[in-house]
Amino acid sequence: MTTVTNAQLRFLDAAVDEFAEQGYGGATTRDIAARAHRSAAALYVHYPTKEDLLFAVCERAHEQALECLQAAYDSRTDPEDRLREMVSHFSVWHMDHVRSARVSQYELRALSPNHRAQILSHRREFHRVMRSALQAGVRVGVFDVDDVHRTAHSLLALGVDVVRWFDPDLESDVAGIARHNADLAVRMVRSIPREHEEPAL
Amino acid sequence: MTTVTNAQLRFLDAAVDEFAEQGYGGATTRDIAARAHRSAAALYVHYPTKEDLLFAVCERAHEQALECLQAAYDSRTDPEDRLREMVSHFSVWHMDHVRSARVSQYELRALSPNHRAQILSHRREFHRVMRSALQAGVRVGVFDVDDVHRTAHSLLALGVDVVRWFDPDLESDVAGIARHNADLAVRMVRSIPREHEEPAL
DNA sequence: GTCTATATGTTGATAGAC
DNA sequence: GTCTATCAACATATAGAC
Numbered sequence: 001m002t003t004v005t006n007a008q009l010r011f012l013d014a015a016v017d018e019f020a021e022q023g024y025g026g027a028t029t030r031d032i033a034a035r036a037h038r039s040a041a042a043l044y045v046h047y048p049t050k051e052d053l054l055f056a057v058c059e060r061a062h063e064q065a066l067e068c069l070q071a072a073y074d075s076r077t078d079p080e081d082r083l084r085e086m087v088s089h090f091s092v093w094h095m096d097h098v099r100s101a102r103v104s105q106y107e108l109r110a111l112s113p114n115h116r117a118q119i120l121s122h123r124r125e126f127h128r129v130m131r132s133a134l135q136a137g138v139r140v141g142v143f144d145v146d147d148v149h150r151t152a153h154s155l156l157a158l159g160v161d162v163v164r165w166f167d168p169d170l171e172s173d174v175a176g177i178a179r180h181n182a183d184l185a186v187r188m189v190r191s192i193p194r195e196h197e198e199p200a201l
Numbered sequence: 202m203t204t205v206t207n208a209q210l211r212f213l214d215a216a217v218d219e220f221a222e223q224g225y226g227g228a229t230t231r232d233i234a235a236r237a238h239r240s241a242a243a244l245y246v247h248y249p250t251k252e253d254l255l256f257a258v259c260e261r262a263h264e265q266a267l268e269c270l271q272a273a274y275d276s277r278t279d280p281e282d283r284l285r286e287m288v289s290h291f292s293v294w295h296m297d298h299v300r301s302a303r304v305s306q307y308e309l310r311a312l313s314p315n316h317r318a319q320i321l322s323h324r325r326e327f328h329r330v331m332r333s334a335l336q337a338g339v340r341v342g343v344f345d346v347d348d349v350h351r352t353a354h355s356l357l358a359l360g361v362d363v364v365r366w367f368d369p370d371l372e373s374d375v376a377g378i379a380r381h382n383a384d385l386a387v388r389m390v391r392s393i394p395r396e397h398e399e400p401a402l
Numbered sequence: 403g404t405c406t407a408t409a410t411g412t413t414g415a416t417a418g419a420c
Numbered sequence: 421g422t423c424t425a426t427c428a429a430c431a432t433a434t435a436g437a438c
Contacts, residue, residue: 208421239421239422239423240422240423240424242422242423242424242425243421243422243423246421246422247421
């Protein structure tokens with residue numbers, strides 16, 4: 001896990017707000033420094049370029065979100081329970097961290113190829129965990145999924161999409177949204193016992 | 202519907218590419234003009250500010266996407282068929298117009314309050330059409346939905362989310378993705394006939 | 403690790419000729 | 421409707437003092 005000093009953290013939090021409000025291209029290092037109550041020159045001591053700052057923001061968000069998803073995975077063994085827990089917690093995390101999550105999702109194009117590759121490698125981890133949860137349910141027959149790869153993607157998207165529209169100032173029913181997404185997730189994957197037929201051995 | 206001259210269209214298409222690649226804040230009117238093989242001064246004859254250009258891009262995309270959704274709605278009457286058609290065509294539209302769709306989704310914060318309000322009003326139309334398709338299915342009992350409002354939102358999100366990751370250079374199975382989303386949509390809303398029980402009158 | 407001051411280039415937008 | 425030339429403001433990033 002990446003460690004950050006207190007001084008870095010101050011700029012990191014300021015950068016999240018500025019990038020979220022102005023977009024990466026519209027954000028200025030002056031304004032980020034001002035939000036952190038520092039001069040622009042002080043910022044450059046900790047992050048040599050504006051792009052390095054964006055990378056730090058994206059990396060922290062991806063590490064935290066993965067930790068959240070993995071913890072939910074580990075907390076249950078029953079496939080349906082586990083899926084609900086994963087989608088629900090993942091959604092809540094995105095609502096609790098809308099600004100940094102939004103930056104990490106929408107400003108990736110501004111990263112250098114090397115930095116972008118590192119973030120995409122984090123994303124493959126997300127996908128791996130979700131696929132594993134999916135396959136466990138398929139194995140015991142409670143899930144019935146045509147395309148595991150695409151479905152894992154869509155299950156993660158339920159949580160990620162929240163950052164596109166969620167506004168903590170307008171909408172506060174975080175738990176209700178999380179439950180809605182968990183309900184949809186289960187409907188998306190559950191196997192339907194057919195009528196007039198015994199379950200296969 | 203908004204009409205555009207040929208000269209405007211030239212700048213509009215250039216703006217889509219530039220905004221999509223650089224983000225609104227990172228895009229420059231010079232580069233947009235260069236993409237259109239015109240000088241920056243020529244651009245300002247047609248669009249008085251960079252923000253007006255962004256608005257024109259967003260408005261065109263929203264009008265086209267709504268037209269696509271409405272056409273799919275009108276093409277069928279069976280609720281499940283219709284839902285499949287809507288989600289599938291809506292997804293295809295977003296893949297066929299990834300760049301302008303992405304700009305319209307991710308750069309809204311740069312619009313003036315007045316312009317943003319106009320775009321959000323388009324969005325309420327999307328939602329209204331999808332809700333109507335949903336309620337028709339609930340009425341005849343083929344759909345079973347807890348929260349019509351949130352579910353309509355999630356069904357639209359299936360198509361919209363595509364612009365977050367779809368890359369026509371890497372992924373070309375547009376029809377497969379559309380079908381996957383349509384399958385998920387049906388699973389998200391269909392009512393499950395219970396075993397050992399007659400359907401309610 | 404922070405500051406003030408500044409170098410160097412770029413930006414949105416305009417003036418005025420054709 | 422397009423151009424070249426330009427303005428005034430602002431951008432990222434650095435130099436050097438404390």
